[in-house]
Amino acid sequence: MKRPTPSQPAKSKKEKISVAVNRRARFEYEIGEVMEAGIVLQGTEVKSLRTGRCTIADGYASHKEGEIWLWNADIPVFKHGNRYNHEPKRGRKLLLNARQIKKLIGELKVRGTTLIPLELYFNKRGFAKVAIAVARGKTQYEKRDVIKTRDWKREQGRLLKKD
Numbered sequence: 001m002k003r004p005t006p007s008q009p010a011k012s013k014k015e016k017i018s019v020a021v022n023r024r025a026r027f028e029y030e031i032g033e034v035m036e037a038g039i040v041l042q043g044t045e046v047k048s049l050r051t052g053r054c055t056i057a058d059g060y061a062s063h064k065e066g067e068i069w070l071w072n073a074d075i076p077v078f079k080h081g082n083r084y085n086h087e088p089k090r091g092r093k094l095l096l097n098a099r100q101i102k103k104l105i106g107e108l109k110v111r112g113t114t115l116i117p118l119e120l121y122f123n124k125r126g127f128a129k130v131a132i133a134v135a136r137g138k139t140q141y142e143k144r145d146v147i148k149t150r151d152w153k154r155e156q157g158r159l160l161k162k163d
Contacts, residue, residue, distance in 0.1 A: 016129075020054040020120040027143065029116060029135035035104070038095030039070065039120075039130050044081040049128060051078075054120055061094060061115035061132050063105045068094040070117060070130060094130060107134045 025031070041049070048054070059073035070092045077085045096104070107113055119131040138146075 014124060016124065017122045018119060019049050019052055019122065019128075020056045022056050022059070022116065022118050024057055025116050025118055025133070025135065027146065028138060029114075029133075030138055030142075031118070032107075032113070032134040032136070034118065034131055034133045035096070035100060037068070037100075037130050037132055039128050040093040040095065041075075041128055042086045044078040044084060044086050045075050046128065047081070048075050048078040049120070049122075056117045056120055056130075059117045061117065063101070063108060064091075066101065066105075068096055068101055068104060068115070068132075070094055070132075073117060073120070094132070104134070112136050 053076050055074040059070060061068055061070050063069070072089055073092065074088050075086070076088055104115060108115065113134055113136050115132050116135050117130050118133050121129055121131075123129050
């Protein structure tokens, strides 16, 4: 590969490439601390993710034998995967530091908290990452308040734009 000359600008590294976003999470849950975790995938899972087909809306994370696992995230089978294909909703191990794992396990012991995936993406280096968050489920009246304030802000924008 040739070095860029002063007349040619150096190519900047790509930003993260988002594969799946859990849009309902911010409405259904009160989001606490967000962490980035690596994810252990098989070859056909990576190929399926590169095509952009994945659903993490029903997914959640929990601890099992001192490790954090992602459950119920749907990565569909790769069409050309043949007999080496993966199971779509299998559990996938998340890669975190020991300190982060201990912290998350401690926060999961608090009543009413859970770990949910917010986004699945490929970082600048091409590694698959998951943004997970410690969350607490919202009650029905909290959700109604969110809808009410969102509608009011939209209406304010319309009124101010009209004048």
